[in-house]
Amino acid sequence: MEQLTTIGLNHYLTISAFLLGFGLFAVMTRKNAIVVLMGVELILNAANINFLAFSKYNGGMEGVMFALFVIVIAAAEAAIALAIVINIYKIFKSVDVSSIDSLKE
Amino acid sequence: MHSLIQLSIVVLLLPLLSFVILIFFNRRLPRRGDFIGVGILGSAFAISAYIFWSVIVQTYDPAFRIAWDFTWIDLGNVPGVGPLQIKMGVVIDNLTAIMLAMVTLISLLVHLYSTGYMAGDKNYGRYFAFLGIFTFSMLGIVLSDNLFSIYIFWELVGLSSYLLIGFFFEKQSAADAQKKAFLANRVGDIGMWLGILILYSQFHTFSFEQIYANLAAGQFGLSNGWLTAAGILLFMGCVGKSAQFPLHVWLPDAMEGPTPVSALIHAATMVAAGVYFVARIFVVLTPDALHVIAFTGALTAFMAATIAITQNDIKRVLAYSTVSQLGYMVLGLGVGAYSAALFHLVTHAFFKACLFLGSGAIIHAMHHEQDMRWMGGLRKHMPWTFATFTLATLALAGLPLTSGFMSKDAILAGAIGFAKVEGGGIFYLIPVLGFFSAMLTAFYMGRQIWLVFFGESRTHLKPADDHHAGHHAHASHDEHTDEHHSEHGVHEVSWNMRAPLVILATLSVFFVYSPDPLDGGKGWFMKMIQTPATVVGENNHQKGELLAAGVAAPTLPEAVPTVAAHGEAPAAAAGEHGGAEKGGHTYADPRQAEIIHAGHGAHYTAIYISSIMVLLGISLAFVVYVFRIIDPEQTAIAIQPLYLFSLNKWYWDEIYEATFIKGSMLIANILSWFDATIVDGIVNGAATLVRNFALLNDGFDRHVVDGMVNFTAFTVNTTGAVLRKLQTGKVQTYVVMLLLAVFGYFVFYLTRLIY
DSSP states (O other): HHHHOOHHHHHHHHHHHHHHHHHHHHHHHHOBBHHHHHHHHHHHHHHHHHHHHHHHTTOHHHHHHHHHHHHHHHHHHHHHHEEEHHHHHHHHOOOOOTTGGGGOO | OOOHHHHHHEEEEEEEHHHHHHHHHHHSSGGGHHHHHHHHHHHOOOOOHHHHHHIIIIIOOOOHHHHEEEEEEEEEEEEETTEEEEEEEEEEEHHHHHHHHHHHHHHHHHHHHHHHHTTTTHHHHHHHHHHHHHHHHHHHHHHBHHHHHHHHHHHHHHHHHHHHGGGTTTSSSHHHHHHHHHHHHHHHHHHHHHHHHHHHHHSSBBBBHHHHHHHTTTTSSSSSHHHHHHHHHHHHHHHHEEEEGTTTHHHHGGGGSOOHHHIIIISHHHHHHHHHHHHHTTGGGHHHHHHHHHHHHHHHHHHHHHHHOOOOOOHHHHHHHHHHHHHHHHHHTTTTTTTHHHHHHHHHHHHHHHHHHHHHHHHHHSSSSOOOOGGTTTTOHHHHHHHHHHHHHHHHHHHHHBBHHHHHHHHHHHHHHHOOOOGGGGHHHHHHHHHHHHHHHHHHHOOOOOHHHOOOOOGSSSSSHHHHHHHHHHHHHHHHHHHHHTTTOSSOOOOOEEEEEEHHHHHBBGTTTTTSSSOOOOOOHHHSSSOOOOOOOHHHHHHHHHIIIIHHHHHHHHHHHHHHHTTTHHHHHHHTSSSSSEEEOOOOOOHHHHHHHHEEEEEEHHHHHHHHHHHHHHHHHHIIIIOOOOOOOHHHTHHHHHHHHHTGGGGHHHHIIIIIIIHHHHHHHHHHHHIIIHHHHHHHHHHHHEEEEEHHHIIIIIIHHHHHHHHHHHHHHHHHHHHHHHOOOOOHHHHHHHHHHHHHHHHHHHHHHHH
């Protein structure tokens, strides 16, 4: 039980690693572009958790600032990414990333 | 410069002017410019006649001689030869003056005659141009004072002869004949040039005078054999030009040319150039060379006379008769009857030109029928031609009161004298052949006269096909003649063809040359043209001594009775045989004096024998063709081998075909084989070598160099194909690869960390 009450750095890092894992899984396996984007968000947030965790146990504010910055960037990224997805949909009439391979040309 | 020299140069250049004008402008001139040719030749003849008058009539000096020369090309000091100067010059002596007048007169008459004969020919203007250049070349030979310029004009004569023989060059036979003539002449000219070079190598001059002077001074550095060789080689030029025995084959074929050309070139002038040339170089000829010349001439005279008997073409009979008469002239020179030979040259030129022009008139009137078998009975239709032709025939046969009689008998007398002086034996063959040929001459000319002029016309006997073919061959001027003659058959030719016949026939009568019809020696010609003293050095001298001491003495008494019988002082004949004197001329060379003397002695013998032979010949012709006691056809069958031998011209053409032509072809084939096999083999071998090397190179290039390049390309291609598979274009694949790379890096890092 004691172990449960004292949440330490390892817990954060574990959660973060799980989040990263889920995010990567989503990015690599999902076909829907929206879900892929969601996976990306998960990865970013996994990074955020890492930042905040290290910030808390290290005693500085840099990690917090970085996390805030990442959130802003992520918002912008989400906006741009969704715009791209909309355009992809307009062009290919689909958001299935496995069927869109015109990048190789 | 003497005024006569100036005039002679004008005479030389006038025909050249005619040639230049006519060859370039004949199409723009009225009548194709024939009046220019005739007019210029008329002027040339007028000037020549003046020269003749000044030299022969006014001066009347056997030793007359004027000369002038200039340096034409100065090559300086040529290595291996020494100073080489080529001079051009003119010499006028009695012989030149006579030849000048003769050539221009005959050329003028032929020009005049041609205005009738050649009228309507499509190349009418060019014909007169060719006559002009021929006359120019011939006058050049006559006037030249050195061997080099005579050689140049000699070749020019060959060229113009070539052009004129092949005047109807559309006819294959004419084209062949002109080639044959040209080639036969080349053979002779090579010898002549070698002879000139032998003399030049010793004296470093081409001039006749200097060569004779040097030779007389004993400056000939080689043995007498070389001098004989030089003489014989120079004589080869004459053999070619004058159609002597080995090279006579071209002259009968040259009858393919227009008939006036035959009269001018192949009867009167060009063929006489050979004889003229031998006369010019007479003084360098050694006795051995003269023997060769005499035998060549005798053989030619006899052979051609036997061939002439059976020929059917009117012009071919005359052609062989020309060869035969040229043989007489050469024989005359060979036996030392110098003036007689030249006398015969001039008389022959006139009567033979007359005969040829007469035959031209007949051919013209007969619509280009040349075969005597289909003529006959022309006497009534062509009285002028008949009269002149008969007169010239009598001169050719050598009947008394004609010019030919005097000149031919002078030659034959010389031949008898020669045989006596040389000591009989084989040398008697020469006069014997000469007399026998005289009989044959009379016979074949009698035959010709009878076939052409007497009896009934045999035109209708001719096979029709032949006639037609003949017509096509002469299409070029048949167009014209047919218009003229088709309605009223054969008739006399017009005045411009008749006048030359009359003039030439007049010049065939004795009184032009000598007041005594039996002795040409009394005439102006033999006085003006005297045998020059030879200058052939010691050998000759020894020979002379030998003759004077041994041979001459026993032979002379035989000659004396003949002389005595005709009222000449025997003392004069017997006494002067050593350094004999005749007509005021002294001979340094005893042998020559001997021959002249003996020839003079044999004069009446010759007259008797030759008159008998001529009468025999004529009577034989009468017996065969007039009284028909002997039928010519049956006789021909009876002596068929002989008949065929003569009809086929002693098979000379066939012999040459089998030897020289086949031989040349054989050599050509061998050389061709050598070329195709060896030379081409070497070339092809080199080519194969290069080709194989190239193939090797090609393999190296293909496999090694290209291999490297292709291998690079292959590597890149394969790598690309692999990488291409990775480049799917799908974002997720890239992410996987990214992760794999990161994972790889971790593995690498951790492995490094552990070890």
